[in-house]
Amino acid sequence: MKKLAALLVAPILLAGCGSSEQPPAAPSGAGQPVTGEVTVFAAASLTETFTQLGKDFEAANPGAKVKFNFGGSSALAQQINQGAPADVFASASPANMKQVAETGTVTFVKNKLQIAVGKGNPHKMASLADVLKPEIKLALCAEQVPCGAAAKKAFEVAKLTPKPVTLEQDVKATLTKVKLGEVDAALVYETDVSAAAKDVDGVDFPEAAQAVNDYPIVTLPKARNASGGKAFMDFILSDKGRQVLTKAGFDTP
Amino acid sequence: MRAVRARVPVVLLIPAFIGLAFLVLPMVGLVIRAPWSTLVDQLATAEVGEALRLSLICATSATAICLVLGVPLAWMLARTELPGRRVARAFVTVPLVLPPVVGGVALLLVFGRRGVLGQYLDAWFGISLPFTTAGVVVAEAFVAMPFLVIAVEGALRGADPRFEEAAATLGASRWTAFRRVTLPTVAPGIAAGSVLCWARALGEFGATITFAGNYPGTTQTMPLAVYLALEQDPDSATVLSLVLLAVSIVILVSLRDRWIGTRA
8 A cells, every 4th residue: 555655656756856758767856746737638549548547646636636638639639739728648649749749758558459340249350351341331530530540551551442431530439330330340449449348349450560559648838737747647657557558458668 | 771760879789790790700710811822722632522512412402301391390380289389399499409419329329220210221121321421411401400490480470370261261272272372471481491401501510420420422521521621731621611611601692682582
C-alpha cells in the first residue's frame, strides 16, 4: 500500500519541477499538490483506459479534477488549433500530434489493428482477405483519423483494395457499426475489441504488425493548467499508468 | 406598397439589426477566410461534385417523400377529430427537439439490419437501408418532415373551412374538395414548408452519418464532406461550405420568388 502511495505521489512531486519534457527518471525537488481542473483531449481509442486513469489520478490528488474530451485524433487536433482549452493531448498517431505540437511529445503506447467481427465470428473470418468477400459488409475509419490511416497501410501491405460500405469519423463509431450488427467486419484497434468483448470478437492478421500506431502525449504549450497537465501526463507515463494501459491490450513502446 | 408607412420604433429596430448581424456574420466569416487563390482547384476535385450532386438528389427526394406523407398528416392534424390527435401532434415535433445523432441511432434500431422492422426488410426482401443512398433520404426525411407538417398545418388552420363545406354541399366528395379547394388555398403554406424542409434536409448531418454512414458517392453528402475535410484541411472545408451555402441560397431565393411570391 505504501509502495502504491509512493508511486502515485511521485509524479505529483515531479510536477513541481516542471521543466523537463521527457519522463523524469528520478524524483527530485519538493512539489506542490495538483489542484484545479485538468482538461485532457484524448483519442477515442483511449476512452476506457483514460477514464479509469482519470479517476485514479483524482483519487491520488484530491484537489484535482480531470475533464476529458474523447474523439477522433484529427478532430481533436483541429479543435486545439482553433483554441479549444486543452492542457494535455493524447493522439492515436504522430501525424495528428504534429499538427498541434512538435516538441515535448512522448510516445506512451502502441496499438495494433484487429478485425472486429460479431460475437462467435459468424462469417468465419481468418485473414484480411476475408473482409473483401462480396457478402461481407466492411466498415473502416475515414483516412483522416489514425485508425483509418493504419487500415489503409495494412491493406497496402497486403496488396488488397478494400470495399467498405462506410468510412466512420472515429474508431468508436466504426466499432459501433459492428456492435449493432450493421456491418460484418471492421478494422479497429485491438484495445477497442477488448473493451467491447461482450459484443464483438477480434481476429488477428499478420499485416497489422506493419501498421502499428504510436500514441504520443504532450502537455500543450498553451495549457491553462500546465502543472496539472504535466502531472497527469507523468501519471500516464508512470508504472501505474502503464499497468492500466497494458492490461487493456496496449503495447508499451 | 402601403400608402402610409408607419414610423418604425427604434426599440424594435436595434435588436432586429443585431439579430440580422448575428445570422449574417458567420457567413461573412466564411467568405473572408475562404482560400480564394486555390478555390478553383479545390472545386475541381471529383469528390466535391459528387457530394454536391448527392446532396441535391437526396434533399429533393426527401422533400418529395415529406410532401406525399406530410401534407395528408398535416391535414389529419388540422381537420379531423381523430382521437389521440394532440398526442400525434406532439410526436410530429419530436424530430425537432431530438439531437439528430439520436435520431440516427433510433433509425438504426428500427430500420437497421437487426432493427425492429429492418430485420424483416432484410430477411424478406433483402433490403438494407444503412449505408445506401436510400438510407440518406430516410434520415433526411425523418429530420425534415416536421418543418413541412407544421407549416402546412398552420396554413390549414388559417384557411377558412367553409369553402370546403360549400364544395361539399355542391356535391363534391371529400377527396375532390381536398384536391380542388383545400390544396390550392394552402398552396403557399405547402411551398413555404417544402422550402424549409428541403433546406433542413440539405444541411442534415447527424442522423445521416449515424444511420447511413459516410462513403463518397453513395452516402457522403456535402455536410459530411465538410466535417471530414475540416479534420485534415480546413481550407477545403471552407470551400465546401461556401459551395453549399451558395447553391442553397440561389435555389431558395429563386424558389421564394416563384412560389411564395412577395405579397406586399
